[in-house]
Amino acid sequence: MTDSRVHPRTPTPDPQALPASLNGKHVPLTAADETRDAGPDARTLLVSVRELHVTFPHRRGDVHAVRGINLDIHQGECVAIVGESGSGKSVTARTLVGLAGSNAQVRSSRFEIDGRPGPFDWRTLRGGFAGLVLQDALVSLDPLRTIGAEIAEVLRVHRIGGREQRVRALLESVHVPDPDRRARQHPHQLSGGLRQRALIASALAAGPPLLIADEPTTALDVTVQSQILDLLAERHAAGETLLLISHDLAVVSRLADRVLVMRNGHIVESGPTATLLSAPTHSYTQQLLAAVPSAASRGRRLSHQPTASSTTAPNQPAPSTTPNPVPPQSSTTPNSTPRSSTAQTRAPQSSTGVRAGQAPSTSDSDQLPSGVVIEATGLRKGYGAHIVVDDVNLTVRRGEIVGLVGESGSGKTTVAQLLFGLTPPTSGSVAFEGAPWTGLTERRRRPRRRRLQLISQDPLSAFDPRWTVGRIIAEALPASIVDQDTRRRRGRSDAVQTLLERVGLGADLLDRYPRQLSGGQRQRVAIARALAPRPSLIICDEPVSALDVSVQAQVLDLLADIRDTDGTALLFISHDLGVIHHLADRVLVMRDGVVVEQGPVDDVFHNPQHEYTRALIDAVPALEVSR
Amino acid sequence: MIVVRRLLTGLVVLWAAATAAYLALLAAPGSTVDSIIGDGADTPLIRAQIIQEWGLDRPAVVQYLDYLWRAAQGDLGRSYLLQRPVREVIADQIGPTLTLAVAAALLGALLALTLAVTTRRPWARRVSSTFELVVVSTPPFLIGIVLLSIFSFSLGWFPVSGGQGFASLVLPAVTLALPVAGVLTQVLRDGIDRAMDEPFVVTARARGLGERAVLVRHALRHALLPAVTLTGWLFGILLGGAVIIETVFGRPGLGQVTLQAVNSADMPVVLAVVVFSAFVYVVINTLADLSYLLIDPRLRPAPATPTGA
């Protein structure tokens, strides 16, 4: 679009040359800005924003997403904005390219891009000045078009010739093998990593000096994430300026020069990455860092506040001292409060699974000499020629937390379904509480069903949308209790309230619908429902993957408490090695349907024997903090 | 493989439709001979001819199979009222109806595309949505009557009735196109709205693409998918609507023949028109399903599994 406000850096490069950034050098920007507020170092300011406010008008009160933040991005820097969902980090990033939304109201005392105040010719700036990379390339690239067409579109919009060669060069520059063939393929035909590379190539196509990456690795497996981070680091080393948006401090710590921590639209703390991570000054940053589960956090509470059940004996109504656990400030408990049973979890390998201090339970498995709750032998599941799970042997003992870790497609969820009895195995068998579990008709399994519960990643879909919280939990209670009082009062029984209190929720939620709850509350309700039939084993399939790190911390603490007080065994399935290392006693590492390594969690993670385990551990972005 | 499966399904549906029509004939009160003969000349000779032609003296199963076999060959029986094979009757009258239907379909699709793409601003949407609601909720014959009284009776721009020439096609085609356009616009707009919420639209905008280009190059193709599903339904409106529109505007065509056959209980013609329309429906629907594969690469059988990392 020919516009009178044509940008000075409108990319009209020499058609023979690659885009500037591809050659690793940048056209120097106009020097006029350097004299004015150039920040600590005298490099060119690409973005300079003061007192930025972004508001979304809404019928029930406006949403004030960004509340007066200041942001400078210098040429060649990597700046990261970190925050949990709803912190305003993505809105901030999108505002820089004028994409906050058609109804967004943006105010600021200064808004300069490339040294110029507005109004901006956004269409030239987008792609030309700043490239945008979003989370999941499967939906962030048009699924109906080839990736070659998607990359070429950027070139066409910015009037850059020689498209075919450039598309190939761009794909090569992001290390996509066989670029000519890949360019003709659609996003769904590419693996997650290749897709993300193609998306990055399209963002870089017109040679923008600034690359904005909004959660660029969140949808990826850990090994792929590591490769994409390498790619971004490579671009950064070549001179590209990066603005990284992430919920994950560890991801950020690997790349960023400077970190800004956002919460509720404010920047609560900012500074050089090393300083901020090692010596955080703001309490929220401290909480965030403390909430990250890892090897270092084993046996320690992650969240700022104890859940109700940790102070309450099992099966007794908890005093409702903490009916609403949400505001973390209300507690004075230091965040390093040791869990009540540190000693147990510290020495899992010395234990055979049955531990002291787990007396208050009357479960059937008490009578089992071995204490084995579930045992899978030679489990195999195939769909036609495609083997999803191959010869998996697995044992969970009473009171034990067993981690099952693997990347997407490793078969870990299929293992959960086989154990839960949703699908029959192709071969192999499962014994539950010492009796056969697979090979039975559902009718014969039914009486024992309550002893085995499941918690899934997305609790919203696990609740009947028409039912209230009270009714949802009451459904899981044994029929005797239900008959006594629930039928009359529709889910308002004492038993239901006791369960809610155990997971740290108040009775005020009884009449809510699942949709009206926050993500953390939903997962707590799911846990309460799983506890209701007093199971001996709960299979947790990625139960915290959809949660923010501080909420994840509370849920992990709650699960640890439940094991400690009830002696309920957990099979904890996750892609997150940090979560597993924090919580589990033993771990199984799965890849392509096969368990490649298993053992006590410290042994496996500190001294991995299998090369895949090593690769996994190496790929985990470590949080470089000295605690 | 998908193609073969789809074609087989189409055949099964067609068979079921022909069977349903045949059952309707059997279910008619009175003897089958009475039904077939309708208001036509009733002589012992014709009766004998019908019994012989439809094989009514043979077992029911044989009759049914015979009916299917002849239908498969395109032999749809004989109208005793008109004294000629039904196939000829249909072939004679299909022309004007086809012209009307195609003109209306094109006009409706064009109008829908224009409206869905151009009315993106809130006030324009409001106006367009109201228009869609009204044309979809109005009986088509009322639309025809109103157009007729304005443009033919009052203004005299178009002939009141008849099927000759382009001028006589305008009002019927517009009448039939309006409800089609109303529904298609709703579906297209909804599809565009959904697509515009997708992350790839943010990516496209972040490349510097203008709104119109995002709409036409990205969102519209996604919006076409649900619209294509409606093709079969569209055909139903067009054929059913043709019967009414031809009556209102006094046009010759398949609709008039059908109506006449219904009023005089000329079963072979009614049956043939119904089975014929089911045939066209199945063909169109199968084509629409296959065109899905052209629009959406995700539905195509994968030549290679995702590779690389």
Next chain:
Amino acid sequence: MALALDRPLSVRLRRPSGAGVFAAAGFLALALVAAVLPGLLAGDPLAADPLHVLEGPSAAHWFGTDQLGRDVLDRVVHGARHSLLIGVVATLIAVTAGLLLGLLAGLTHKYADEALSRSFDALSAFPLLLLALLFVAVAGPGTVGLVVAIGIATMPHYARVVRSQTFVVRQAHYVTQAVAFGHSRTRLVLRHVLPNVLGPIPVLAVIGLGEAILAAAGLSFLGMGPQPPSPEWGAMLSEGRGYLSVAWWTTVLPGVVVTLLVISLTVVGRHLQRRFEGRHP
């Protein structure tokens, strides 16, 4: 008329304005009164007045008079009973049959499902109007044939919605996971599947009712419905058509009433749909 009977009712539409919903609900209430107690609102629909034939709308005759001097408004009011009754009964037939067959297809074996689904396909291969004409050709013109024909022709739509909804609910996490509480399959179906499948049906039926009324008007316009002098709307339009060049009100005004009724049903139905979706995602 075969209008929009099989169109996807799940289309996400803009929220109708509050005033619009209010007006639509008011009009529906009026139509209901007209259908139940037409005498409250209007005089004798059959009272001919040879001295006032084909008179335009006036204070005495708001909608004018027809070729026999009958008050058009009185006839429209009395016609509400016919049209609504035909629409309601046809929709009831369609919803009931669609519900049963859809549930059967959704809950049974995959071969039974395949057979049922193909027969829904076969049934919807006939354009509604042609299917209805086939019925009339077999059974002769009349209200009963009309109702049955519209009911059968619109049934596949409901059956398909119910079937696919049943599949969605059956595979929903909350149903697969409820297995863990040791309840029987029957109980799961009764407690979780049925209510979640049935939920959207009343709203669909309200919108579908408008379309059944349109279809009935179209068929009786062709002379396939209630016979004169019954004040049925489609039949009135058909009668008035002969006088179109001299008395537009005898056709256009009853037609506008049909349109308003259908619009009102659609607006109210969509409003309920939004409310419903808002409460249960």
